[in-house]
Amino acid sequence: MITAHKLSKRFGDKRVLEGLELEVPRGGFVLVTGPNGSGKTTLLRLCAGLAAPTSGELDVDVERGRVGFLAHEPLVYRELTALENLDLYGRLYRIPERRERCGAMLERFGLWSARNERAGTFSRGMLQRLALCRTFLHEPDLLLLDEPFDGLDEAGAELLHQELVQRSGATSLVATHDPEALAAGATARLALA
Amino acid sequence: MTGYAADVVALARKDLLLELRSRDTLPAMLLFVVSALTVFHFALPAEASTRAETGLLWIAIVFTALLGLTRAFAPEREDGLLDGLVLAPCDRSAIWFGKTIGVVAFLALAEVVALPAFALFFHPLSWELVAAVALADVGIASIGTLLAAIAAASRARELLLPLLFLPLAIPVVIGGVGASVAEDPASFLGFLALYDAVFAILSWASFEYVVTE
Numbered sequence: 097m098i099t100a101h102k103l104s105k106r107f108g109d110k111r112v113l114e115g116l117e118l119e120v121p122r123g124g125f126v127l128v129t130g131p132n133g134s135g136k137t138t139l140l141r142l143c144a145g146l147a148a149p150t151s152g153e154l155d156v157d158v159e160r161g162r163v164g165f166l167a168h169e170p171l172v173y174r175e176l177t178a179l180e181n182l183d184l185y186g187r188l189y190r191i192p193e194r195r196e197r198c199g200a201m202l203e204r205f206g207l208w209s210a211r212n213e214r215a216g217t218f219s220r221g222m223l224q225r226l227a228l229c230r231t232f233l234h235e236p237d238l239l240l241l242d243e244p245f246d247g248l249d250e251a252g253a254e255l256l257h258q259e260l261v262q263r264s265g266a267t268s269l270v271a272t273h274d275p276e277a278l279a280a281g282a283t284a285r286l287a288l289a
Numbered sequence: 290m291t292g293y294a295a296d297v298v299a300l301a302r303k304d305l306l307l308e309l310r311s312r313d314t315l316p317a318m319l320l321f322v323v324s325a326l327t328v329f330h331f332a333l334p335a336e337a338s339t340r341a342e343t344g345l346l347w348i349a350i351v352f353t354a355l356l357g358l359t360r361a362f363a364p365e366r367e368d369g370l371l372d373g374l375v376l377a378p379c380d381r382s383a384i385w386f387g388k389t390i391g392v393v394a395f396l397a398l399a400e401v402v403a404l405p406a407f408a409l410f411f412h413p414l415s416w417e418l419v420a421a422v423a424l425a426d427v428g429i430a431s432i433g434t435l436l437a438a439i440a441a442a443s444r445a446r447e448l449l450l451p452l453l454f455l456p457l458a459i460p461v462v463i464g465g466v467g468a469s470v471a472e473d474p475a476s477f478l479g480f481l482a483l484y485d486a487v488f489a490i491l492s493w494a495s496f497e498y499v500v501t502e
Contacts, residue, residue: 144372145376145501146375146376146502148502159378160378161376161378162378163376165372165376167369167372168369169370170368171369171370171372171373172368172373173364173370174364174368175306175307175310175311180306184299184300184303185373185377187296187299188299188374188377188378189377189378190291190378214310230373
């Protein structure tokens with residue numbers, strides 16, 4: 097699913113990734129760990145196609161629109177309500193029975209009662225839940241999650257665990273500072289220096 | 290409605306809804322264009338030519354558009370939202386198209402106030418002037434949205450957008466003033482239509498390369 101050979105990424109003179117070798121089979125669940133600035137987020141952005149490598153090869157075998165990307169930012173419009181945000185993404189991803197699906201996701205992540213509130217009024221944890229709804233909305237084949245537990249309370253973390261178990265067929269690359277939280281389901285670890 | 294048109298409508302609707310709620314852009318555009326016309330009214334001598342008066346209207350329109358374009362990608366820039374849109378399976382030019390429709394709408398609304406103000410301060414409106422303004426809106430929004438996306442990715446965006454946009458707006462001013470005062474406005478209106486077509490196609494085709502690394 098994901099193959100990287102001598103993958104490097106630099107920003108100006110700053111070397112972020114250098115000569116990375118990676119092979120993630122379809123359905124694999126890889127935990128990406130490393131200190132701040134080690135290139136975890138950069139690796140996820142490269143895999144999502146949001147950035148281009150400086151050198152090396154990266155092959156991500158997934159159709160466009162089949163990637164679920166959870167970034168540091170929730171990637172939702174603060175002036176739109178939770179439901180309007182998901183509806184917009186649902187339209188762009190051409191999800192069949194979009195309204196039902198958006199409602200189901202909001203209910204699953206405990207945001208149904210806040211569906212008509214603007215995202216800008218949400219707490220950090222609620223924004224992360226909404227971001228998770230957006231990430232999983234189109235049932236992606238490839239999950240790229242950057243610090244998915246950020247801002248989540250215990251109940252939110254449990255909901256995310258359940259969602260990941262349900263989606264164990266998807267290929268996942270999860271960057272985290274807390275690998276033990278997901279160690280049970282992981283098929284491999286990648287430690288970046 | 291399905292496919293490309295549905296994506297464009299969804300994205301344009303989103304921009305209009307954001308402006309309706311935040312009121313970040315349109316009030317500033319309205320205030321600017323009315324203030325500029327008021328200043329021009331008192332600055333120009335009573336015997337000023339129609340060409341001079343019309344020229345100042347076009348300057349006010351171009352700078353009002355610039356104000357709107359500066360804010361065009363503000364929500365996407367501030368929250369990294371372009372990443373979310375780019376990852377969607379829709380054609381990336383739909384993002385440009387939707388945003389362009391939003392810019393045209395804001396500009397048209399500003400002109401709904403600006404043109405009567407111009408008629409009040411200077412001279413009555415002609416159909417040629419209204420047609421030229423309508424054509425110019427399309428061209429300004431087409432190329433302006435592309436340039437706003439380029440500038441949004443840069444650190445010096447407040448500086449970069451006027452530097453890129455204003456030289457490309459000069460033909461709009463020439464065509465707009467010409468259509469308003471020339472004896473043969475058709476050729477100037479044709480020029481504006483050609484400008485629209487060239488820059489709309491160019492922007493539509495190149496937007497994908499602007500939003501991907």
